[in-house]
Amino acid sequence: MLAQQLLNGVVVSGVYALFALGFTLVFGIQRILNLAHGAIFMTGAMVAYYTVAGGGPLWLGFILAIVASGLLSVLVELVCFRRLRKTGDEEFGGIISSIGAGLVIMSIAQQVSMTQVLRFPFETFPVVIFKFWGLRVSMLQLFMASAAIILVIILGYFIYRTSFGRRVRAVTNNEHAAMLMGINPNRIYSQTYFLAGALAGAAGVLVGLAFNSINFVMGEPYLMAGFVVIILGGLGSIPGALLASLVFGMGQTLTIAYLPSGLTDTVIFAVLFLLLLFRPHGLMGKEEAGNLRGRR
């Protein structure tokens, strides 16, 4: 039983990792908390659904979802944040602006889906269950876990092994210095937002497949979970976000399994709250997380 729960926990963690990596990437590079990230995630699931419902194969839906949510994310950056960064009010303004973007995207999705819960047609993804060592693993779970791992590896390669990644890290460290080195930060921002949105969209498709229920508010619990994960990992830290999604995914699966139902949210957010108090820079963050004494 415990082993089975741990296994389920790993699969869930993969999805959280995809979601939170984009979230933390964007925060790391711009110090902006993009609250529209949950809506972008939902858009991914919706695009995949409508592709499949329109007769397309699932792989096409997956690719379209990734591209569409990536582009949407770029659009959010252009419309909501670009101007704010010039005025220098992005910390407060960014939150407000992205709440607005999230509302707009979600309302449009609500009207497109007519407030209904959408379900993939039966056997969109073949239901195959493997059993070994007394554990049950579905093909879908294997697919989710491997998709998450592959995407994370691709992201890691991009960020740490390519010149694009070097530019991103340069802008993250110091936008002004990066500009002096001939890097166009606006371009880097667009590319980073595309990556972040694409990862969120992929997570959206996986979640849509796993629970086979897609609706316009499906992003909200993931946005809340994303908060916990990126705080736990340290805002802006990529390895931190990976570790934190594992801890969070496991913790959540176990609390659901072993604690009275209905208390899960309370426990999770109480942990987040305590975490902010005692270790606001998270497990692996370096920043003196908004602490007055640290910064001034």
Added chain:
Amino acid sequence: MSQLIAGYLPLFDLYLLHLGLAFSQYIVLRAGVFSLASAALAGIGAYTAGIFAVKLGAHPLLGLTAGTLTGMLAALFLSIPLARLRGVYQAIATVAFIQIVVSLNIYSEGLTGGAMGLNGIPKSVGTGSLLIAAAAVTYLVWAIERNRLGRAFNAIRQDEAVAASLGISITWHQSLAFAISGALAGLFGGLQAYHSYALDPNQFGFHLLITILSYVILGGRNSVLGPLIGTAILIILPELARPLAANRMVIYGAMLIVVINYLPKGIADTVIQQVRDRRLRLSGGAS
């Protein structure tokens, strides 16, 4: 004519209720605290007042006092940990607080009625009482603004280091702003409980947070006129354009983006600023 007024009375009631909540959000932002907890504090106040009326059969005034006090105490309690955080971290912590309150509310069924909500609250608050409460609160906020306290809040919001060097205690003033915000949220939560027969835990969640925040952002965060105007616009707008009512959230969202990008000070404050500039220019020209 009287029928026309009667038709718009519920809208006016809603305006007064949300005005109080908008002031609750306004006062913390004004003191430089990025707290979004007003929705949860209103929920706490509303449930306290509701439980007092339903379970204990208490007099509405007693229930409202209890709601106000619990809101204030909860806010004070919240201000201790929040004093350690800044900016985005405060916002996340208060969003977490909202989620905790909502989920505890749903969980403790015996006391709050759980997901079914708290029903059968006797209606004892009408437009008159709401008007009195809203007027009193507006006066209170206006008085704070003209007072030493308002100037201290301004100094803290603009630069904490400067404020501290002028001998303004940041922790004390921010706790005070929190306490006022909590009391206002609790009071108007309580009023809402006595005004609407029933309470639903999700009524005081993320959605309410966004609504309240939009009022203050749209109206302006630096003058008492801000929340008054912002709330009025956002409540009347969907009514003026009935076909748009279904798209209420699109309007809210688009407005948040446009206002924060192009009118970052909000409507009221921008107008006040322009009037002031004009006056300065005119007097400058005369002398």
